[in-house]
Amino acid sequence: MIELLSPQGMGEVDRASAAAGVSGATLMDNAGRAVAASAQRRWPDARRVLVLAGPGNNGGDGFVAARILAERGIEIVVAALGDRSALRGDAAAAASAWTGETRDLAQADYAWPDLIVDALFGAGLSRPLDGAAAEAVGRVNASGRPVLAVDVPSGLDGATGEALGGLAVQAAATATFVRLKPGHVLLPGRSICGPVDLADIGTPAAALAAAKPAAWLNRPELWADAVPTPAIDAHKYTRGHVAVWSGPALRTGAARLAAVAAFRAGAGAVTIVGERDALQVHAAHVTAIMLREPGEDGGWADILKERRVAAVAIGPGAGVGDGARLALAQARAAGCATVIDADVFSMFPGDPEGLAKLIATGQGGAALTPHDGEFARLFGSAAPAGSRLERATAAAARLGAVIVLKGPDTVVAAPDGRAAIADNAPPDLATAGAGDVLAGICAGLMAQRAPAFEAAAAAVWLHGEAAKVVGRGLIADDLPAALPAVLQRL
Ligand SMILES: NC(=O)C1=CN([C@@H]2O[C@H](COP(=O)(O)OP(=O)(O)OC[C@H]3O[C@@H](n4cnc5c(N)ncnc54)[C@H](O)[C@@H]3O)[C@@H](O)[C@H]2O)[C@@H](O)CC1
Ligand SMILES: [K+]
Numbered sequence: 196m197i198e199l200l201s202p203q204g205m206g207e208v209d210r211a212s213a214a215a216g217v218s219g220a221t222l223m224d225n226a227g228r229a230v231a232a233s234a235q236r237r238w239p240d241a242r243r244v245l246v247l248a249g250p251g252n253n254g255g256d257g258f259v260a261a262r263i264l265a266e267r268g269i270e271i272v273v274a275a276l277g278d279r280s281a282l283r284g285d286a287a288a289a290a291s292a293w294t295g296e297t298r299d300l301a302q303a304d305y306a307w308p309d310l311i312v313d314a315l316f317g318a319g320l321s322r323p324l325d326g327a328a329a330e331a332v333g334r335v336n337a338s339g340r341p342v343l344a345v346d347v348p349s350g351l352d353g354a355t356g357e358a359l360g361g362l363a364v365q366a367a368a369t370a371t372f373v374r375l376k377p378g379h380v381l382l383p384g385r386s387i388c389g390p391v392d393l394a395d396i397g398t399p400a401a402a403l404a405a406a407k408p409a410a411w412l413n414r415p416e417l418w419a420d421a422v423p424t425p426a427i428d429a430h431k432y433t434r435g436h437v438a439v440w441s442g443p444a445l446r447t448g449a450a451r452l453a454a455v456a457a458f459r460a461g462a463g464a465v466t467i468v469g470e471r472d473a474l475q476v477h478a479a480h481v482t483a484i485m486l487r488e489p490g491e492d493g494g495w496a497d498i499l500k501e502r503r504v505a506a507v508a509i510g511p512g513a514g515v516g517d518g519a520r521l522a523l524a525q526a527r528a529a530g531c532a533t534v535i536d537a538d539v540f541s542m543f544p545g546d547p548e549g550l551a552k553l554i555a556t557g558q559g560g561a562a563l564t565p566h567d568g569e570f571a572r573l574f575g576s577a578a579p580a581g582s583r584l585e586r587a588t589a590a591a592a593r594l595g596a597v598i599v600l601k602g603p604d605t606v607v608a609a610p611d612g613r614a615a616i617a618d619n620a621p622p623d624l625a626t627a628g629a630g631d632v633l634a635g636i637c638a639g640l641m642a643q644r645a646p647a648f649e650a651a652a653a654a655v656w657l658h659g660e661a662a663k664v665v666g667r668g669l670i671a672d673d674l675p676a677a678l679p680a681v682l683q684r685l
Contacts (some may be wrong), residue, residue, distance in 0.1 A: 238560020
């Protein structure tokens, strides 16, 4: 499992390393060597390297990398921010061990190098860049030279993936240590970092053991054990029955996309429930999917109970009428796992507590799948602040449900604080109906008894992989049909 550690957590690990017998100087030496290795692996032909060294330990890593690369015959100039005598501790020692050319940052020649190593600021960045640092970053970005960033590109907040004050070095690659940070994965950070090399720098296991991950990268190792494969004696209802609530006749597409996706994700049976005129439209499109009127068989609540519905998807094309609201309440009361999307968020504008109360009436797992706009609508003026990771985590705790904050870096967060960030969604997924498919996959997995967090994380990953199978020209209708190829690979 790929853990993400906050920059603050990383600092604690570094301090615990010293207590466990591995000094900061050793870690810095290993970090600088890792930077030199990345530089030579990625830019084997670089003969002239400009190292920008800042006033803290990130700069210290830069001085070590400068020394190692110079020992290997590469021409190095270090351009340092601030006075060398102001350096402290390990960074001061690393700077003293560097005997080659050093100039003031303002004197750096950006036309000279084949490669720039950015060791201005790392985890210690505490405010937007200004003055000489800001000017240097502007010149680096205008230089057209490739940049290898040390730990994080200077200006980028490793916790949030945001450039503080909107200014950060644009790296061609980033060399980081021990663990990825959320800012390497969340956008725009992921784009600002380029590909990230992760190096072990000899951190003792005891120092890492106490570190609580800020999140995980959304990969199958995180949820594969919780996503079932059908048992040999399975029949359609034991595999899991999904009911999808449909809106009116002229808005049936979203519910149908969700229903087909739930089926492809492994539900044994899928029923679309809606008014007769809507079902007539569905009937022209679906075959194995069952169609029921909410009034039939004694009503929606009875369908849920008698047909042993395990999971309900409600929201895609649902409309905001009383019918959908009642259907949601009855799904919760019936103990169904519930995926809540789209129109449901418009039923509770600025009233997340109202939705939380309704969710709490049932025992089934619940996953909410808003995009940023729906998230804002649901939370109104009391929306949680911070990065997408922080907002999703806070929202999950407030709602007592899993939150899937959709976007190119979808965050899945659980009320207990676990979170997963996806980095596998191609831009082709920015297409109408893709969210309905995601809700359906999630419901299909929850119907198979996957817990809400694992089901949601798996759904997000499968959705991204299915989109990659289709590639350019993708429309949402293609996604369910691409799922078998992805499921086969698991
Ligand atoms: N033992 C350790 O702690 C290790 C740390 N490592 C490196 O150390 C880095 C963290 O070092 P530090 O905590 O010293 O932090 P940084 O080197 O990122 O920067 C800290 C310094 O910059 C100043 N500063 C912060 N924001 C500023 C701004 N906007 N403008 C001007 N000055 C600003 C701070 O006051 C401080 O002097 C990591 O990113 C990593 O590269 C590695 O050497 C591995 C071991
Ligand atoms: K840096």
